[in-house]
Amino acid sequence: MILLLQYTLIFASVLSLVALGGCISEHSGVINLGLEGIMVIGALGGALMMKYMPQGTSSFVVIVLTILVAILAGVIYSSLLAISCINFKADQTIVGTALNMMGVAAATVIVKAINSAENPDNVSSEIQYIWQKKAFLVNLGGFEFNWFMLIAVIALIGVAVMLYKTRFGLRLMACGEHPQAADSVGINVYKMRWAGVLISGALGGLGGLVYITAGVSQWKFENGVAGFGFLALAVMIFGQWKPKHIAWAALLFGMFRALSNVYSGFDFLAAMNIPSGVYNMLPYIISLIVLAFTSGKSRAPKAEGIPYDKGSR
Amino acid sequence: MKSKTPLLKRDGFQSLLSSLICVILGVFLGYIVLLLINPEGAWKAIVAVLKNFFFYPSGPARMKYFGSTLVKTAPLVMCSLSILFAYKVGLFNIGAAGQYVAGAGACLYAALAWHWGWLPCLLLAIAAGMLLGGISGLLKAYCNVNEVISGIMLNWIGLYLVNIILTNVKEPTSPYTIKIAAGNPKAIMPSAGLDKLFGNNQYVTIGIPLAIIIAVCIYVILERTQFGYELRATGNNKNAAKYAGMREKRNIIVTLLIGGGLAGMGAALLYLTGIEEWSCSQSSVPGMGFNGIAAAFLGCLNPIGSLLSSFFIQHITNGGGYVDKTLYSSQISDLISSIIIYLCGFVLFFKTFMNSRGQKREDTRFAPEPKEPDKPASDGATPEGGDAK
Numbered sequence: 001m002i003l004l005l006q007y008t009l010i011f012a013s014v015l016s017l018v019a020l021g022g023c024i025s026e027h028s029g030v031i032n033l034g035l036e037g038i039m040v041i042g043a044l045g046g047a048l049m050m051k052y053m054p055q056g057t058s059s060f061v062v063i064v065l066t067i068l069v070a071i072l073a074g075v076i077y078s079s080l081l082a083i084s085c086i087n088f089k090a091d092q093t094i095v096g097t098a099l100n101m102m103g104v105a106a107a108t109v110i111v112k113a114i115n116s117a118e119n120p121d122n123v124s125s126e127i128q129y130i131w132q133k134k135a136f137l138v139n140l141g142g143f144e145f146n147w148f149m150l151i152a153v154i155a156l157i158g159v160a161v162m163l164y165k166t167r168f169g170l171r172l173m174a175c176g177e178h179p180q181a182a183d184s185v186g187i188n189v190y191k192m193r194w195a196g197v198l199i200s201g202a203l204g205g206l207g208g209l210v211y212i213t214a215g216v217s218q219w220k221f222e223n224g225v226a227g228f229g230f231l232a233l234a235v236m237i238f239g240q241w242k243p244k245h246i247a248w249a250a251l252l253f254g255m256f257r258a259l260s261n262v263y264s265g266f267d268f269l270a271a272m273n274i275p276s277g278v279y280n281m282l283p284y285i286i287s288l289i290v291l292a293f294t295s296g297k298s299r300a301p302k303a304e305g306i307p308y309d310k311g312s313r
Numbered sequence: 314m315k316s317k318t319p320l321l322k323r324d325g326f327q328s329l330l331s332s333l334i335c336v337i338l339g340v341f342l343g344y345i346v347l348l349l350i351n352p353e354g355a356w357k358a359i360v361a362v363l364k365n366f367f368f369y370p371s372g373p374a375r376m377k378y379f380g381s382t383l384v385k386t387a388p389l390v391m392c393s394l395s396i397l398f399a400y401k402v403g404l405f406n407i408g409a410a411g412q413y414v415a416g417a418g419a420c421l422y423a424a425l426a427w428h429w430g431w432l433p434c435l436l437l438a439i440a441a442g443m444l445l446g447g448i449s450g451l452l453k454a455y456c457n458v459n460e461v462i463s464g465i466m467l468n469w470i471g472l473y474l475v476n477i478i479l480t481n482v483k484e485p486t487s488p489y490t491i492k493i494a495a496g497n498p499k500a501i502m503p504s505a506g507l508d509k510l511f512g513n514n515q516y517v518t519i520g521i522p523l524a525i526i527i528a529v530c531i532y533v534i535l536e537r538t539q540f541g542y543e544l545r546a547t548g549n550n551k552n553a554a555k556y557a558g559m560r561e562k563r564n565i566i567v568t569l570l571i572g573g574g575l576a577g578m579g580a581a582l583l584y585l586t587g588i589e590e591w592s593c594s595q596s597s598v599p600g601m602g603f604n605g606i607a608a609a610f611l612g613c614l615n616p617i618g619s620l621l622s623s624f625f626i627q628h629i630t631n632g633g634g635y636v637d638k639t640l641y642s643s644q645i646s647d648l649i650s651s652i653i654i655y656l657c658g659f660v661l662f663f664k665t666f667m668n669s670r671g672q673k674r675e676d677t678r679f680a681p682e683p684k685e686p687d688k689p690a691s692d693g694a695t696p697e698g699g700d701a702k
Binding site: 224 | 405452461462466467469470474480596606641654658661662
């Protein structure tokens with residue numbers, strides 16, 4: 001039971017971080033379908049940082065540096081989306097999809113190149129970071145507390161305050177609802193959208209790092225992040241683009257995802273002898289059902305997905 | 314240079330030029346990545362990717378591997394048709410990957426467990442793909458669920474489901490399904506003598522001409538029939554189509570049904586040749602559907618163009634297998650395809666740029682009256698389009 005709680009919280013942290021990223025980007029008016037790829041690149045950045053950390057570095061330094069690098073990687077990668085979708089008015093769906101594919105392919109190529117440069121026989125796409133990973137964990141009587149859970153909560157509060165209480169957040173949301181009106185009162189829509197996408201890149205990169213360090217034990221980069229970026233988008237839609245609701249949605253989805261890791265620990269579930277594939281499918285099935293019921297009265301930002309063109313009014 | 318203005322403004326030429334720019338830039342960026350990883354072998358590796366079957370010095374071996382590339386091009390053509398067909402109707406069928414998986418599961422199970430012939434297997438694969446596409450369509454039409462998100466969810470559901478189902482017909486000692494040639498030879502598509510053309514490559518079957526025929530059919534449906542016109546009208550402006558009396562909900566569902574059927578059939582065209590078996594322990598969705606996106610956009614969303622672009626994408630994907638594995642990984646070709654898709658996002662910009670260049674020249678040559686501001690909207694700069702709203 002504690003294990004279920006632990007996994008639920010960690011998956012919920014991943015989902016809420018990434019969903020908040022998607023939420024900010026969409027509030028600024030850009031649909032960020034590339035979150036999946038951004039997660040992979042953020043994870044790659046963090047993993048490489050951990051790999052090259054000298055043995056015996058203090059936990060605090062490990063945590064801070066790894067997180068910073070993951071965020072930086074996510075931000076840099078998301079600028080590819082920003083420049084094409086905001087400045088060149090590219091189709092956001094195509095570019096997002098391209099980023100997803102490019103993220104996985106690039107990460108695999110890079111990791112394999114590093115691995116085979118160290119040892120020509122090593123053609124796996126895994127990075128070793130066993131001891132560094134432990135820096136993130138605090139054992140509280142059987143429950144492995146992970147610093148990322150705290151970070152997710154902070155991010156949640158931070159985003160909620162930023163969106164609703166600061167001038168920047170309100171301006172950002174204006175750009176997603178009615179960019180022409182925002183522009184007419186002197187807000188630079190392009191800058192705001194850049195900010196939205198870059199922040200979503202930061203949160204997405206961080207989410208990717210959480211996923212590979214805590215969610216799974218060893219990570220093959222050729223698998224990407226198994227659709228988590230899209231699950232996060234489902235969480236965001238279910239949460240109606242509001243941080244508070246996103247938190248609850250993330251917990252719900254996180255629980256179903258956690259079940260597939262720990263179902264064998266429950267006697268009655270193990271006794272039913274259902275193939276593990278069914279549990280793997282569960283989060284996706286649930287999200288489809290949930291979306292079917294919640295998408296009808298969607299509160300999506302009105303101008304999302306439409307490139308802003310100063311010339312059109 | 315001035316006399317070429319009309320050519321530069323022609324839409325077909327612009328599309329071709331943009332695609333070529335995407336390909337050249339994509340390959341060039343891929344080369345730079347190779348250089349960064351290891352400067353010494355980079356040139357050899359990129360040449361290997363581009364050469365693919367020309368790697369073999371002798372004629373028959375070349376033809377044989379040319380045949381293998383074609384065998385894998387057929388499903389890619391189907392996936393790219395699936396995506397471009399939906400895209401014409403304003404839908405992004407990223408679920409093609411899952412529909413492809415469903416088709417693979419259906420045809421392999423029918424062939425190995427029920428010992429059906431190849432044609433019923435093919436039809437069942439189409440039906441399975443249609444089922445998945447139809448779910449996306451219903452959700453989109455009646456529940457307003459974004460087809461991209463439902464498509465991705467269905468991709469993963471399909472993958473796990475097919476893994477579970479095909480576990481029943483797998484080899485006892487390996488994760489792969491039983492070879493069709495051994496388990497049920499009559500499920501292999503007939504080759505109709507085509508294998509002789511390609512150095513006795515037994516995997517070359519009627520699947521290849523079938524894919525070409527379907528591409529032509531899709532072209533005719535989209536461009537030459539009322540049904541296709543209605544679908545495209547729905548894609549251009551859903552509300553206008555509704556106002557004109559077209560049933561936009563039905564059109565969405567029908568489109569995704571057809572898209573699903575195409576992707577499902579693509580899987581059958583690959584697996585019913587026996588060239589590959591399904592691995593029941595796969596943990597990622599096969600890339601065929603995603604490469605279809607690259608092929609569709611690189612082919613300028615034209616069915617005939619997608620034949621060429623599919624071949625190119627498959628050519629470099631297979632070519633990735635020939636790079637020096639001690640230095641690079643074969644995923645370099647995935648990287649190049651994804652860079653190409655990314656660049657395809659800029660096609661609109663390329664076209665607008667070409668149009669505005671042409672426009673300026675025309676203005677200076679013919680027009681003494683004040684210049685209209687260029688409108689960089691979807692249809693480019695037309696002389697009357699400057700003062701919309």
